[in-house]
Amino acid sequence: MTVSGKNMNCEEYKEAIAADPSATFEGADHAAACDSCAAFTVEMQALDAKIAGALAINTPNLEMPELPPIEDDNVVNMPFQGKRRVPTWLAIAASFALAAIIGVQLIGNEAGDGLSLADEILAHLDHEPGAFRETVNPVGDARFSRVVNAKIGTMDRGVGLITYAQSCVINGKTVPHLVLQGENGPITLLLMPDETIDMAKTFMGQGVNGVIIPHGEGSIAIIGENEQSIGEIEQRVIDSVEWSI
């Protein structure tokens, strides 16, 4: 389609004016000498006014997200490392020891479903490190309800201060990713109604430790920083969640 050229015919003119009824282009004077095109122009401009009215939807009270201090941005690319107090070698050694003690293989891809799920969780946390920050601002009720929706189940917000809620894909399924402010820092929760496991599985990542706990037909992942004890909060979280049937 051309929008220029003084020798536009009616078809070209109508195409051009329908593409932009407010346009002033070379050839726009075609309508001055053509009743049909003049009428079409008026029609298009009237339609545009209606389109503008239809598009002008009301906006709700929009919440501005919490804007992290700029220093946090530097942490984003290297999640959790800024707060890590346990040396890497010790964390690795601890993970081997833990695996040996509880009989769960945590290293290597051949270690079974628990491992692949744990790996996926750790990869996801690396992808969304911005969620893992200390704050006192609770997530809004509307957002929380959208994330922990009827398809998932219910969660009693009395469990603690929830400051982050996002629907995320873990193992191909959309699950609530929440952050609860624990006594010693933020704790990540992943509510996974469709991930059935036989027994609790612990895992460790770079600067974090976690556990996947069976809960009904599903499971819940609880992840804290390495030095943080998450055992005390496990039962509280479990008690707060009910899956939809």
Place this chain on the structure above:
Amino acid sequence: MTSNDAHSKRRRRFDRVVSVFHQDMYRYATWLCRDPSIAEEVVQEAMLRAWKSLDALREDSAAKPWLLTIVRRENARYFERKRLETVDIDNLSPAQSAMLAEKDDSQLEVLRQAIFKLEDDYREPLVLQVLMGHSTKEIAELMGMQQGAILTRLHRARIKLKDVVEQEAAQ
């Protein structure tokens, strides 16, 4: 400059050049994804991205197309992540229905439904042109397309809507 000063300075610039477009971002996102609830999430994420990459915005005057590009990408990410199905006009959520029937004006509602049903390729340039006030050249840049292709889509979108309005009037 202390980190607090830097944060405050950044926040002031953000409020001046970004926050003022919050509603525009929401409207654009709503028409992109056709769901007010999802639009809110998309815009929240877009705001965070804008905050983090504010330094990439060299000229404040370019804020609007820059923000709309972020919203556009965030919307694509959202749908990629969720693998959502296309919107079924006969099976709308309460929020979507409320959006379509926002004003007590049946003609407007019919037109809004028609825009809602337009293919993404037609709806998006129309929203950018009519609602956001962008020129066809700017839309082409924002969508990464040739201006001629944008003109064709806009022309076709309006002809489709014109047909709907005429059919409604004939009833």
